[in-house]
Amino acid sequence: MSRRNVLRGAALGAGMVTLPALLSACGSGPGGGKNEVSVGSNASDAVPKKAYAAAFDAYRKQSGKKAKVNTKDHNDFQENINRYLQGRPDDVFMWFAGYRMQYFAEKGLLTDISDVWSSFSGFSDALKAQSTHDGRQFFVPYYYYPWAVFHRTSLFQQKGYQQPKTWDQFIALAKRMSKDGTPVAFSDKDGWPAMGTFDYINLRLNGYDFHKSLMAGQEAWTDNRVKKVFDTWRELMPYYQKGALGRTWEEAGQSLQQRRTGMAVFGMPHPGSQFPENERDDIDFFAFPEIDPQYGQDAVEAPIDGFLVAKKSKNVAAAKDLLKWLGTPKAEDIYLQYDPNNVAVNSGADTSKYSALQKKSAELVSGARQISQFLDRDTRPDFASTVMIQAIQDFIGDPKDVDGLCNSIERQKKTIFSQPVG
Amino acid sequence: MALTSPRRAGRPRLRRFTRRDLAVLVVLLGIPVLLDVAIVWGPTLASIGLSFTSWDGIGDIHWAGGENYRNLAENYPPFWPAVRHNVLWLLFLGLIATPFGLFLAVLIDRGVRFSRFYQSVLYLPVVLSLAIVGFIAQLLLGTDQGAVNTLLGNRADPVDWLGDSRLNIWMMMIAASWRHVGYVMILYLAGLKSVDPALKEAAAIDGANERQTFFRVVLPTLRPVNVVVGVITVIEALRAFDIVYAVNKGRNGLELLSVLITDNIIGEASRIGFGSAIAVVLLTVSLGGIVTFLVQELRGARDR
Numbered sequence: 001m002s003r004r005n006v007l008r009g010a011a012l013g014a015g016m017v018t019l020p021a022l023l024s025a026c027g028s029g030p031g032g033g034k035n036e037v038s039v040g041s042n043a044s045d046a047v048p049k050k051a052y053a054a055a056f057d058a059y060r061k062q063s064g065k066k067a068k069v070n071t072k073d074h075n076d077f078q079e080n081i082n083r084y085l086q087g088r089p090d091d092v093f094m095w096f097a098g099y100r101m102q103y104f105a106e107k108g109l110l111t112d113i114s115d116v117w118s119s120f121s122g123f124s125d126a127l128k129a130q131s132t133h134d135g136r137q138f139f140v141p142y143y144y145y146p147w148a149v150f151h152r153t154s155l156f157q158q159k160g161y162q163q164p165k166t167w168d169q170f171i172a173l174a175k176r177m178s179k180d181g182t183p184v185a186f187s188d189k190d191g192w193p194a195m196g197t198f199d200y201i202n203l204r205l206n207g208y209d210f211h212k213s214l215m216a217g218q219e220a221w222t223d224n225r226v227k228k229v230f231d232t233w234r235e236l237m238p239y240y241q242k243g244a245l246g247r248t249w250e251e252a253g254q255s256l257q258q259r260r261t262g263m264a265v266f267g268m269p270h271p272g273s274q275f276p277e278n279e280r281d282d283i284d285f286f287a288f289p290e291i292d293p294q295y296g297q298d299a300v301e302a303p304i305d306g307f308l309v310a311k312k313s314k315n316v317a318a319a320k321d322l323l324k325w326l327g328t329p330k331a332e333d334i335y336l337q338y339d340p341n342n343v344a345v346n347s348g349a350d351t352s353k354y355s356a357l358q359k360k361s362a363e364l365v366s367g368a369r370q371i372s373q374f375l376d377r378d379t380r381p382d383f384a385s386t387v388m389i390q391a392i393q394d395f396i397g398d399p400k401d402v403d404g405l406c407n408s409i410e411r412q413k414k415t416i417f418s419q420p421v422g
Numbered sequence: 423m424a425l426t427s428p429r430r431a432g433r434p435r436l437r438r439f440t441r442r443d444l445a446v447l448v449v450l451l452g453i454p455v456l457l458d459v460a461i462v463w464g465p466t467l468a469s470i471g472l473s474f475t476s477w478d479g480i481g482d483i484h485w486a487g488g489e490n491y492r493n494l495a496e497n498y499p500p501f502w503p504a505v506r507h508n509v510l511w512l513l514f515l516g517l518i519a520t521p522f523g524l525f526l527a528v529l530i531d532r533g534v535r536f537s538r539f540y541q542s543v544l545y546l547p548v549v550l551s552l553a554i555v556g557f558i559a560q561l562l563l564g565t566d567q568g569a570v571n572t573l574l575g576n577r578a579d580p581v582d583w584l585g586d587s588r589l590n591i592w593m594m595m596i597a598a599s600w601r602h603v604g605y606v607m608i609l610y611l612a613g614l615k616s617v618d619p620a621l622k623e624a625a626a627i628d629g630a631n632e633r634q635t636f637f638r639v640v641l642p643t644l645r646p647v648n649v650v651v652g653v654i655t656v657i658e659a660l661r662a663f664d665i666v667y668a669v670n671k672g673r674n675g676l677e678l679l680s681v682l683i684t685d686n687i688i689g690e691a692s693r694i695g696f697g698s699a700i701a702v703v704l705l706t707v708s709l710g711g712i713v714t715f716l717v718q719e720l721r722g723a724r725d726r
Contacts, residue, residue: 079689082479100690107480181578189585189670243565245674246585251566260577381690382478390500393674397587411497416693419476419484 037318038068040093042077051338058334059325067322085109089310091319097130097139097304098373099215103380105133111309112136116320120327122348126371130304140307140323143332143342146361147196147301148285150271151263152256163286170289174239177262185261186240187252188396191389195375196301197265198392202229203299204291208370215379217417221410230395230402232291237399244396250274267303268361269341283357287364300368303377304345380416387412466705473698490699504677507591508707512659519599520655523606531614545608547601552661556668559597560584587675594676598665602658606651613647656711679704
């Protein structure tokens with residue numbers, strides 16, 4: 001059996017997956033593609049879905065071209081991305097910045113959109129770096145959401161808590177909260193939320209450059225610097241609410257809202273979507289505390305979502321036209337009007353309608369020296385999903401055996417990273 | 423049936439096949455054979471082949487030899503727990519849930535009051551898919567909002583039914599049994615109804631007590647049902663995928679071989695060679711069961 005046959009089989013499988021999209025594409029008949037660009041969307045949740053619909057509607061009004069959105073369940077989209085890109089992808093699709101994009105660029109599955117980028121303005125160098133692979137751009141950033149330590153303002157006032165600046169203050173606060181019966185919210189049933197805490201401790205302890213090379217597989221996980229991350233993390237563990245591995249992030253967010261927990265390391269949409277609208281003004285956050293003064297609070301974890309064009313896109317010209325528009329501040333403004341849990345990437349975006357939380361988020365990120373994405377967006381997907389999720393859950397279940405854990409991660413890392421990309 | 427007569431008659435009869443007969447034969451035999459090869463044997467052999475390679479689903483396929491298997495046994499922490507859990511699941515259903523189903527069937531068959539009602543209630547969960555059972559289990563056993571913890575009133579120190587890796591597999595097996603027991607019960611009820619009462623009477627005249635009658639007389643006559651139930655138990659045990667995947671994607675204490683295959687092959691990870699190696703292990707495990715079953719059956723058929 002040749003590789004070609006396998007690929008053909010895979011493409012066929014992908015065809016089955018995308019068949020509904022395909023059929024509906026046929027409905028518009030030949031020539032219908034001229035003024036229509038199809039968009040593969042992973043925005044299956046109600047709020048972003050509505051927000052995107054408004055944005056694409058604005059594009060149609062402005063350009064006269066219709067964006068046909070094919071929405072798939074967020075996780076399904078993610079899991080089928082390989083077959084999607086090799087099968088019959090939409091002209092434009094939604095995806096993430098950083099290594100998770102570069103991985104597919106490396107495999108030759110993406111269309112170079114450097115020419116579109118040359119028309120952009122208002123994107124910082126950090127953003128450009130996150131959109132670039134091998135000196136060429138493949139990604140149009142749309143919005144981001146920072147990770148930080150979120151809490152209720154009213155609870156802090158009521159109990160007289162102060163936002164901590166350093167790790168020691170942070171631990172002291174956590175200890176006090178735990179005594180007061182409102183421990184630190186923590187959840188990792190979904191496998192990824194705890195990665196944010198790992199990333200931040202690593203960034204504060206060892207700096208962004210180490211984070212990057214660790215994620216790229218260039219550092220050993222048995223390195224003392226990595227072990228120190230886990231050891232530091234363990235200091236916080238006693239003050240977490242119990243049963244993290246059986247709790248989803250939604251439940252952790254609700255416990256924050258119900259004042260049963262005091263604070264949580266989260267991304268902005270997580271508390272945002274679990275608080276009823278009239279209580280959203282009560283959400284506040286502080287940057288993850290400083291551990292080593294050498295690195296201070298320089299790095300901010302802020303995953304960026306945006307748009308890409310697959311190599312197999314049928315209508316590259318229309319796709320690029322849409323991307324040009326999506327890169328404008330106005331396109332972001334329309335989206336954010338309906339989804340206040342994110343922040344625009346373009347510096348030209350209208351921030352006057354921002355909530356206090358959005359304003360503070362924008363400040364946090366613009367003041368950052370480095371922007372990291374997230375553990376599972378900064379490293380190879382096969383490593384993140386088959387090794388790191390289990391490893392971090394193991395650590396939460398049994399925080400004592402750091403040596404054994406690091407050895408196991410390192411051994412698995414070696415086998416995975418020794419497999420060539422492409 | 424005597425095996426010799428068709429063989430003797432075979433040759434001359436073959437010549438009598440008309441072209442139409444042949445066409446019918448080709449269609450009726452050929453299509454199933456083709457389907458069988460394409461849907462069952464093709465993928466099986468492809469998996470076995472791929473298990474010796476390293477492939478990410480996009481680029482070139484690299485020959486890896488036995489590397490995947492070595493990795494699996496030595497370097498992949500979830501592998502051995504998954505094997506253990508698969509075995510545990512089979513044992514739990516086989517030794518606890520299935521006998522319990524039989525027990526309920528016997529009780530109901532003896533005509534307890536409201537037996538129709540119990541029968542319906544116990545059978546009800548069978549209409550649910552295992553994934554749904556998983557969701558129901560989450561509603562009951564969730565850490566913060568689960569009904570069980572609410573009833574226990576231990577909000578400050580909740581029992582982590584689904585997150586504690588020492589507990590969750592048992593909870594899941596109990597949840598899966600909820601459905602399995604009803605299924606087994608119905609099958610046995612049907613079987614018990616067909617047991618000739620004269621046999622029991624004869625046993626009673628011979629002086630057998632109730633227990634002896636059941637184990638020595640009734641159960642052996644249920645042999646065909648036992649075989650069906652055995653097969654169903656094995657299938658249900660291997661199908662445990664749905665429930666653990668619905669609960670926590672089969673991680674953290676709920677690992678199963680089928681979950682590891684999915685994790686490695688489907689999704690962004692795409693370690694297709696590695697995932698295929700796990701699939702081959704699962705295939706071997708299943709074949710072990712199937713071969714034992716077939717040998718038993720064939721031997722039984724010969725004795726009969």
